[in-house]
Amino acid sequence: MQRPSLIRFSGGMLSALASLKVTLIALVLLFAGVVALYFDERFHSDYLAFPLGALALNLLAAIVSNGAFRKQLWLMVFHLALLTLVSLLAVSRLSYLRGTLELSDGGEFTGALVEQRAGLLHPLEKLQALRFANLGFHIDYVPGPLPHGIRNLIEVRDGSGIPRQMEITDQQPLLLAGYRFYPTTNKGFAPTFDWRPTGGQSITGTVNLPSYPVHEHGQAREWTPPGASFKLWTQLQFDEVIVPADRPSQFHLPQKHIIVLRLGEQRWELTPGQSVDLPGGRITYQGLRGWMGYEVFYDWTIPWLLAACLLAVGAMGMHFWSKFSARPWNGEAA
Amino acid sequence: MNELNILWAALVAYVVAGSAAIFAVVWRRRPDRFVLGLMVLGLLLHTASIGMRWERLGHGPYLTMFEILSSNIWSLMLAFTLAYWRLPAIRATSAVVMPILFVMMGWIMMTSSADGFLPSSYHTVWLFIHIGFGKVFLGATLVAVGLAGVILSRPTARGQRWFERLPANDRLDDLAYRCMALGFIFESLMLVAGAIWAQDAWGRYWAWDPLETWAFLTWLTLAIALHARITFRLSPRAGALLVLCVFVLAFLTFFGVPFVSMSAHKGAV
Ligand code: HEM
Numbered sequence: 097m098q099r100p101s102l103i104r105f106s107g108g109m110l111s112a113l114a115s116l117k118v119t120l121i122a123l124v125l126l127f128a129g130v131v132a133l134y135f136d137e138r139f140h141s142d143y144l145a146f147p148l149g150a151l152a153l154n155l156l157a158a159i160v161s162n163g164a165f166r167k168q169l170w171l172m173v174f175h176l177a178l179l180t181l182v183s184l185l186a187v188s189r190l191s192y193l194r195g196t197l198e199l200s201d202g203g204e205f206t207g208a209l210v211e212q213r214a215g216l217l218h219p220l221e222k223l224q225a226l227r228f229a230n231l232g233f234h235i236d237y238v239p240g241p242l243p244h245g246i247r248n249l250i251e252v253r254d255g256s257g258i259p260r261q262m263e264i265t266d267q268q269p270l271l272l273a274g275y276r277f278y279p280t281t282n283k284g285f286a287p288t289f290d291w292r293p294t295g296g297q298s299i300t301g302t303v304n305l306p307s308y309p310v311h312e313h314g315q316a317r318e319w320t321p322p323g324a325s326f327k328l329w330t331q332l333q334f335d336e337v338i339v340p341a342d343r344p345s346q347f348h349l350p351q352k353h354i355i356v357l358r359l360g361e362q363r364w365e366l367t368p369g370q371s372v373d374l375p376g377g378r379i380t381y382q383g384l385r386g387w388m389g390y391e392v393f394y395d396w397t398i399p400w401l402l403a404a405c406l407l408a409v410g411a412m413g414m415h416f417w418s419k420f421s422a423r424p425w426n427g428e429a430a
Numbered sequence: 431m432n433e434l435n436i437l438w439a440a441l442v443a444y445v446v447a448g449s450a451a452i453f454a455v456v457w458r459r460r461p462d463r464f465v466l467g468l469m470v471l472g473l474l475l476h477t478a479s480i481g482m483r484w485e486r487l488g489h490g491p492y493l494t495m496f497e498i499l500s501s502n503i504w505s506l507m508l509a510f511t512l513a514y515w516r517l518p519a520i521r522a523t524s525a526v527v528m529p530i531l532f533v534m535m536g537w538i539m540m541t542s543s544a545d546g547f548l549p550s551s552y553h554t555v556w557l558f559i560h561i562g563f564g565k566v567f568l569g570a571t572l573v574a575v576g577l578a579g580v581i582l583s584r585p586t587a588r589g590q591r592w593f594e595r596l597p598a599n600d601r602l603d604d605l606a607y608r609c610m611a612l613g614f615i616f617e618s619l620m621l622v623a624g625a626i627w628a629q630d631a632w633g634r635y636w637a638w639d640p641l642e643t644w645a646f647l648t649w650l651t652l653a654i655a656l657h658a659r660i661t662f663r664l665s666p667r668a669g670a671l672l673v674l675c676v677f678v679l680a681f682l683t684f685f686g687v688p689f690v691s692m693s694a695h696k697g698a699v
Pocket of ligand 1 (some may be wrong): 175
């Protein structure tokens with residue numbers, strides 16, 4: 097006696113879950129979520145998982161139970177592709193990585209990112225094993241000034257042990273183990289220092305000053321030499337206009353410049369080769385380089401997302417084609 | 431004659447064609463061949479003007495507001511001229527469609543025709559694919575808006591009189607639905623092509639920038655409209671209101687967002 101009512105109950109649940117009204121409500125919620133995302137900074141795009149999850153459940157139930165899909169094959173394919181798309185997006189959110197890094201000219205990527213966001217299941221060791229070096233870059237500017245094309249020479253050091261050089265651009269990234277590295281217009285100047293702690297080995301390093309020309313008037317940064325216990329304020333000063341507003345140009349290092357160091361009340365001006373004695377060591381200014389900011393991006397789902405999209409659109413086209421070609425466009429309505 | 435003069439000549443041809451079509455509806459005349467001839471003439475002149483500017487600047491009409499308006503007036507006129515030619519029964523929808531185009535024509539006359547600078551991300555075939563799909567979408571939606579406008583104005587005495595020769599509402603509604611279905615396919619293609627381009631150009635296929643957000647909302651509205659038809663067996667009137675919603679959103683996306691957006695994706699569609 098119990099079973100038929102149980103079956104009826106679960107059948108009722110299924111058809112309630114598969115209801116087209118639920119679809120409309122979920123679509124409206126998705127709409128509201130996207131509007132919230134646009135107007136409210138606190139709303140994170142991950143919250144869209146709720147309406148999308150509801151749509152996926154609703155659709156799954158409908159595919160199982162709604163006869164309209166069995167009668168209209170292409171409509172079914174379209175909705176299956178949509179379901180695949182939503183599932184892939186979920187996988188993508190779990191496995192992606194997006195980050196930024198900075199490399200001065202000559203500097204090597206050793207796995208450290210400045211910023212990073214990654215899905216819960218992203219294996220970070222994979223990225224940390226990758227190696228490439230920045231050998232210098234060119235950025236053309238058109239009047240504005242507006243950047244107009246980035247070319248960056250790099251050297252890749254992969255497992256083969258043989259370094260290979262190549263040029264990447266803001267359109268053509270370096271592709272390493274599924275990770276894409278794009279050079280960006282976030283770049284600037286990097287004074288190089290040699291720091292010799294008293295009685296210790298000297299260490300060479302660069303200080304990446306704020307992005308140029310975005311922070312044209314803020315070319316200063318505080319940093320701590322390795323092992324020291326103070327913060328050294330470092331500023332780059334020059335008069336040259338690097339990227340003029342009124343004519344084409346190229347990003348380049350200023351020809352004449354000085355480095356200003358400040359520690360408490362003390363202030364020094366250095367040109368390349370000059371040194372200063374500081375508490376705990378001696379610092380030598382070696383010269384200026386450029387630094388390049390990269391964006392790194394990993395998402396293995398991309399080609400599958402594209403395939404699902406194309407399948408969806410193709411199936412939708414077939415659905416409407418078979419529906420509309422039955423009656424001519426300037427014929428009578430059904 | 432330079433490209434601007436030719437453009438003005440094209441606009442004059444459109445305006446005369448459109449006005450004649452509107453008068454034809456109001457006074458119940460049928461100067462259809464005259465209207466169609468002028469529309470085609472306008473399109474030819476407009477094509478020449480766009481071609482000359484393209485040749486002179488070395489890039490197509492997709493950078494400045496002037497160029498965006500010009501190329502969209504061109505594609506929308508093309509879409510409506512095709513509908514006017516192939517679907518004689520609904521020619522009177524010009525009384526709804528042409529005023530919308532007149533607004534855009536007035537707008538372009540107040541817009542500076544100065545040149546813009548081509549970002550390097552625009553050197554790709556995806557630009558044309560993305561923009562082309564967008565234009566088909568907007569063109570199909572515009573034809574649907576003409577039909578929706580007729581359906582919505584019929585309850586009024588004037589609407590009743592003007593549009594009495596047009597087919598019954600359910601037939602118009604069916605045609606509008608077909609246009610929306612066509613629009614849905616091309617809007618989907620536009621989003622996919624845009625995502626491919628964004629992945630190529632900026633290393634991310636989707637980032638909810640203002641244009642992406644509004645284009646997606648337009649797509650969702652279309653999906654809601656198509657679904658609502660099936661779920662509730664909507665009346666032609668309700669269907670027409672949904673068509674208007676889609677068009678308003680699409681119009682804001684195409685021509686409003688480029689004004690407020692500070693992102694790289696300036697929406698030169
Ligand atoms: C963003 C998500 C969705 C989009 C864009 C979408 C789009 C569409 C479109 C364009 C049609 C064809 C309408 C026509 O032939 O005029 C359709 C039909 C249909 N959709 Fe969806 N859909 C979505 C989600 C769903 C979901 C979650 C369900 C789950 C119940 C669903 C169930 C159906 C059914 C059953 C039909 C066929 C109705 C019939 O012909 O009787 N759809 N959908």
